[in-house]
Amino acid sequence: MKECELIRDRLAEYAVGGLRGRMRKRVEAHVGACSDCRAELTALERTGVLLDSVGAQEAPTETWEAVRLRISERPRARVRARMRWGWAMGAVALVALVLAVFLARPPAAQEPVVVIAVEADEEMQATMDGHLSAVWAAPLSDVAGVGLRMATLENGG
Amino acid sequence: MSEDRNEVQDLVVRARAGEADAFEALYRAYQGGIYTFIWSQVREPELAADLTQDTFVRAWESLPRLRQAGAFRGWLYRIARNLVRDEVRSGHARLETVASALAGDGDPGLHEPAAESDGPEDVLVTKEMKGEVWRALESLTPEQREAVVMHHMQGMGTSEIAKVMGVRPGTVMSRLARARDALRKQLSGYVERSDEGMRTHTR
Numbered sequence: 001m002k003e004c005e006l007i008r009d010r011l012a013e014y015a016v017g018g019l020r021g022r023m024r025k026r027v028e029a030h031v032g033a034c035s036d037c038r039a040e041l042t043a044l045e046r047t048g049v050l051l052d053s054v055g056a057q058e059a060p061t062e063t064w065e066a067v068r069l070r071i072s073e074r075p076r077a078r079v080r081a082r083m084r085w086g087w088a089m090g091a092v093a094l095v096a097l098v099l100a101v102f103l104a105r106p107p108a109a110q111e112p113v114v115v116i117a118v119e120a121d122e123e124m125q126a127t128m129d130g131h132l133s134a135v136w137a138a139p140l141s142d143v144a145g146v147g148l149r150m151a152t153l154e155n156g157g
Numbered sequence: 158m159s160e161d162r163n164e165v166q167d168l169v170v171r172a173r174a175g176e177a178d179a180f181e182a183l184y185r186a187y188q189g190g191i192y193t194f195i196w197s198q199v200r201e202p203e204l205a206a207d208l209t210q211d212t213f214v215r216a217w218e219s220l221p222r223l224r225q226a227g228a229f230r231g232w233l234y235r236i237a238r239n240l241v242r243d244e245v246r247s248g249h250a251r252l253e254t255v256a257s258a259l260a261g262d263g264d265p266g267l268h269e270p271a272a273e274s275d276g277p278e279d280v281l282v283t284k285e286m287k288g289e290v291w292r293a294l295e296s297l298t299p300e301q302r303e304a305v306v307m308h309h310m311q312g313m314g315t316s317e318i319a320k321v322m323g324v325r326p327g328t329v330m331s332r333l334a335r336a337r338d339a340l341r342k343q344l345s346g347y348v349e350r351s352d353e354g355m356r357t358h359t360r
Contacts, residue, residue: 012338018330039349046348047341051309054290056189060202063210064184068177070210071217 003030007037015044162227169226172217180220184213187230190311191237197291197306198241198299208244212237234307234321286347293343301336304329 007030013019014027031038165186171179191212196205215236223232294302303322307313308329315333319326341348 012341013330013334016330016333016337018327018334043345043348044337044341047337047344048309050286050290050344050347051305051340054287054310056310057193057196058189059192059206059209061206063188063206063213064181067184067210067213067217068181070214071177071180 004034004037007031007034008040011037011041012044015041015048165229166226169220169223169229173220173223173226180213180217183229187233188213191233193310194234194303194306195237195241197294197302199244204244208237208240211240215240228320230313231317231320234311234313238303238321289344289347290340293340296339296343297336298332301332301339304332305336305340308333 007027010019010023010027011031014024019027031041165183168179168182172183188209192205192209195208195212196202199205199208212233216233219236223229294305297305300322304318307318307321308315313321315326315329318329322329
């Protein structure tokens with residue numbers, strides 16, 4: 001009887017296909033041998049058949065005409081508005097990105113100056129001279145050179 | 158319609174591009190299921206019809222944002238579910254009783270043919286039995302009722318239902334099992350075995 005109680009607790013789960021593995025096999029073995037539990041399982045399965053048979057129902061009134069009118073009056077106005085906002089926000093984000101990159105470059109160019117001031121050797125000096133020559137020839141052609149020149153001026157060069 | 162996934166996906170793609178004819182075909186295919194789903198929750202035919210209409214208008218407006226055409230049905234049910242929840246939250250509808258609706262003219266179950274044969278055991282399902290099933294559904298929680306309607310009356314699988322309800326498939330399975338247990342007791346007169354075999358019902 002104790003086994004019947006345990007199996008009854010899981011029969012609905014079994015009937016809806018929710019049992020797996022050992023428990024499923026245990027239920028199958030039990031209902032194969034116990035007529036009462038088998039009858040209970042049959043009732044649960046017949047309940048499922050009954051539910052399946054009810055099917056979808058028809059609405060009391062025809063609503064397509066009303067739906068058609070509503071969607072033709074405002075065809076996706078909200079969606080289009082959101083899409084326009086999406087493009088606008090994308091453009092703003094792109095401009096902001098370009099500005100951020102542009103503004104972030106001078107500090108990056110100045111950083112080597114600090115290192116050069118401490119560790120400059122002949123090779124580095126040649127590199128610095130190259131940059132400075134480029135800046136003198138065309139002031140905006142070499143960003144690193146501009147930074148280097150500014151740092152040199154600050155240090156009295 | 159649900160058998161031909163390619164045809165549905167084609168309709169969804171065309172409707173998404175703005176073809177009202179394709180959207181009408183989708184409406185024809187799913188409005189019965191959506192209406193039944195909503196009615197099973199709010200129990201008021203006029204309100205259910207209005208919310209069905211709102212569901213499709215909302216779907217039309219939002220369709221450009223649906224990326225997977227194959228997910229259309231579940232997505233549509235999710236819209237309907239949210240509209241029902243909003244309606245209940247606003248105090249205009251309740252999710253509980255069915256008896257008053259069944260007593261009136263608006264019972265959707267009474268629009269069906271008087272009887273039909275179904276199931277492996279040829280259960281003769283009468284109009285009266287369908288009414289009993291709807292009454293029995295009253296004993297379920299709203300979540301169990303949603304799962305039962307989507308699974309048994311719309312033929313949806315547990316994974317699809319889980320996406321509509323925002324839960325795991327195991328939770329859906331558990332709701333279906335508890336609902337089956339409760340309904341088996343409610344419908345015992347129709348589903349229990351008699352001495353001479355399965356009970357046969359006639360009109």
